Amino acid sequence: MSMVQEDLFEVKVPFPTPDNPEFTFIDLFAGVGGFRLALQQLNGKCVFSSEIDKFACETYEANFGEKPYGDITLESVKANIPKNFDILCAGFPCQPFSYAGRNEGFKDKVRGTLFFDVLDIIEQHKPKTFILENVKGLKSHEKGKTLDLILKSLEAIGYRLHWKIINSMDFGVPQKRERWYCVGFRNKTDFEFPAGEKDRNPILKDIIDLNESSKSLRLTSFELERINFHFENVKNEAHRVEHDNSIYEPHTKKGRHGVYSFQKNDKSLRFHVGDVAKTQIQEAFYSCLDTYAPTIIANRVPKLWDIERKLSVLEAKRLQAFPDNFIFPVSNNQAYKQLGNSVTTAVVKEIGKEIIKVM
Secondary structure, three states: OOHHHHHHOOOOOOOOOOOOOOEEEEEEOOOOOHHHHHHHOOOEEEEEEEOOOHHHHHHHHHHHOOOOEOOOOOHHHHOOOOOOOOEEEEOOOOOOOOOOOOOOOHHHHHOOOHHHHHHHHHHHHOOOEEEEEEEHHHHOHHHHHHHHHHHHHHHHOOOEEEEEEEEHHHHOOOEOOEEEEEEEEOOOOOOOOOOOOOOOOOOHHHOOOOOOOOHHHEOOHHHHHHHHHHHHHOOOOOOOEEOOOOOOOOOOHHHHHOEEEEEOOOOOEEEEEOOOOOOOEEEEEEEOOOOOEOOOEOOEOOEEOOOOEEOOHHHHHHHOOOOOOOOOOOOHHHHHHHHHOOOOHHHHHHHHHHHHHHO
8 A cells, every 4th residue: 555545544633743843751651641632732742651551541542643552560661662752751659668678778668669660760761851740648648758758769860859739720720639740850940830820710610511411410319309408408608407317327427427518608518427526527529610629530520519410521621621622432431530530731731831941
């Protein structure tokens, strides 16, 4: 088949590699490509990607035309990483580290964790910079020892570090999503994290399609009944409504302490196990059009009490600043999971802009 004929059958993907890239990067623990989306928008070229989840790989390939390599812990996979690239991106999972042994080097203490593989690749390839992402809880994990070990390990291989907890709400999306970001450079720079727009106050109404009426998105009858019960029985803004706990077994927490609902000043509706005097466990959170969503995670899709449904996949994409034309060739459950595991692309893009200024 001639080259002309091959071009006729070339599959178009929504997010191809830029024609004249200005920098290169690799995408570790790539998921569906949140880092890649952001850095391609800044005219970067991805020269290697790695992801172990087969469904995430399907989504990645549908959007970028490339299937990520598999398990990054395997030397056979690492062998495919180009010798030179500018930026390493990794939203690595947080795993337990070893703190035993006073004479262990940093690499010995993190050996066997996925962070070790990131550290090993950085040390071998020496990129100009890297961007790491993790949950906010990394800061306090093991009373700060985990973060301290990560930072000292990266400093020991020659990088100057900058890290910050960043809330996606400050970057135009109505989602309270606080994540740890760390940027490292081989040389001293004037890098500063972007501040975002703390007075912007994005709300869910900005991303919601009010014409969406799919039955599959509706709240369950049980949820609707107790939401209605709250509004029928609430007396004032400070009132905490007690629900019938006789439907729960007496020996359970709900049976012993009861379920209470309370509307916060931002009009979100919370359900708790336990009253004001007891230790409260949040059981459910319902946003509304005029406020933000809680963090979207793999097994939790934000729900709204005022329109009586959860977010659609399209709306969940917008909640993570993904383009509307991003393809999910998987089930809706997988799509929600993949979005919950992703980075907010708007945050990464703004961090990327600041990196490029000083790189």
